[in-house]
Amino acid sequence: MFSISELCCMFCCPPCPGPIAAKLAFQPPEPTYKLTPADDANVKYNLHLFERAEWQYSERDKSKVESFFTRTSRGNLITCIYVRCSRNAKYTLLFSHGNAVDLGQMSSFYISLGTQLNCNIFGYDYSGYGMSGGKPSEKNLYADIEAAWQALRNRYNNQVPKTTAVSEQNDIDVRFNISPETIILYGQSIGTVPTVDLATKHEVGAVILHSPLMSGLRVVFRNTKRTWFFDAFPSIDKVSKVKSPVLVIHGTDDEVIDFSHGIGIYERCPKAVEPLWVEGAGHNDVELHSQYFERLKRFLSIELVK
Template sequence: MSLLWLFCCPPLPSSIVRKLAFHPPAPTYRVEQTSVGLRFVPRVLVDSVQLWRVQPFFVPTRCGSQLACVYLRCAVAPRFTLLMSQGNSEDLGLVVGWYLKLGCYLGCDVVGYDYSGYGASSGRPSERGMYADATAVWHALVDRHHVPPEKVVLYGYSLGTAPTIHLAARHKSVAGVVLQAPFTSALRLVCPGVRRTWCCDAFNNIDRVGEVHAPVLVVHGIRDDVVEWRHGIEILSRCANPVEPLWLEGGDHYNLSRHEQLWARLGSFLAELEAASPSLGPSSADERRSSAPSTTVPV
């Protein structure tokens, strides 16, 4: 099977990768210019009471795209800032509600972005472009918004685990990494029998994740039939600094956020990061109270 795939698709040209990996939906939001700045306007149902927390901005990339991004201010004194990289068929309008719940529950700010060609971002999606996208947002977060790298937790879901691993392997001082439904590589995903890395492969997470120094939490649904559970197990086995993973018994590729165990494990993971580096915590009792995570699981 693997040889057939190689002969039919040598050596995985970017046009094939784009067709297989990227499925941008019709935009589900718009960014409006108002007299007081940019405004994020979702076209899907989002808690309007919380929308004031969503601050849109744009970031240029070295590939020439202008990326639509959002900064969600969910805590007065955030424990961490979560830099989110989403799946291949989502844009910010579809995930901003989840980001708001996540940030408010964990006591963290959240930054999200759309890949080139998604949502209000210009350009075309590609593997190379996706890494450039993530790098541009990283520099905006650290350089423009002055968030220290050691206060950033990188969080990738599905396709988004590729740019998350890319960033974490290059920026060793990030506080931690969450990989939700990670995959080993494009070729291994298409051809389950492949056990080695070919030069034609794309999104080679399995060989790059070992370069990540930060603690890595792997989360996977045991019933995932899009990215099988074995991918999560293999990724975990290659991590240099893994923590206790979360294997969700009733979890598939799309329903993990509905499981209370996910929210609990994310909360305990951040607590582990704080315990390992006490200097990361808020500096006063008032700040600790203002950034404390919610005790109500928003599922």
């Protein structure tokens, strides 16, 4: 049950979705990378990682990462990276990262994830994160992922670059065939919010929701049973419209987004597969458990090909 103070806060002076969103989610870190133009047309950029990015690979591996900017429908210029991890990848993961990180910090993980899953990874920074312009907001989240989706589809589908230097250097085929059924949307924590929203608009190969939240108010007030008009991030009301297969992953000891959120999202998914509940895992260590990669591999290599 709600306390008297909580009820007064909700009904006497209900908050707006924007402040809820800002309080819950938006903590962009100090940028851990920068981009510099790699050509006169400003089509491609060189990625420079700062020490805080904790890059775990060689300079040669960094050449697998293509960086560029794209503009959202709300006018913000956001950073995107395409990580070519495999020359025979069937799927590309459109990855929406969690809070308090940017693409620089995620780049090593993207290479590790893509290599183990035999996938390529497309990542982007939300407005106000990394080198992306604008400010973080719920509306910008939805515009950011839509711009990332369009950039992935338009820039890479069936393209053969004029030079194969990158392919020869990394032994990776640069010929792409990125159609909706070969794209898997992967959202982690706050990244599940734009992921669910995009998945209601486009039927894709699959959706992975890692530590998802049902809504902003439900994170603050765990006993909330319905979505109020002033709530933010109402994924619980959208996820039932997702037509693609959905894998939900959540740690049972999540101290940021309670485990009940993962259960609630899973129960609303029409095409949910067997979820992964990681016993004893918190909010930021699910990936450290062996069953994490095992479950993802089974989902991509077995369940999606049936």
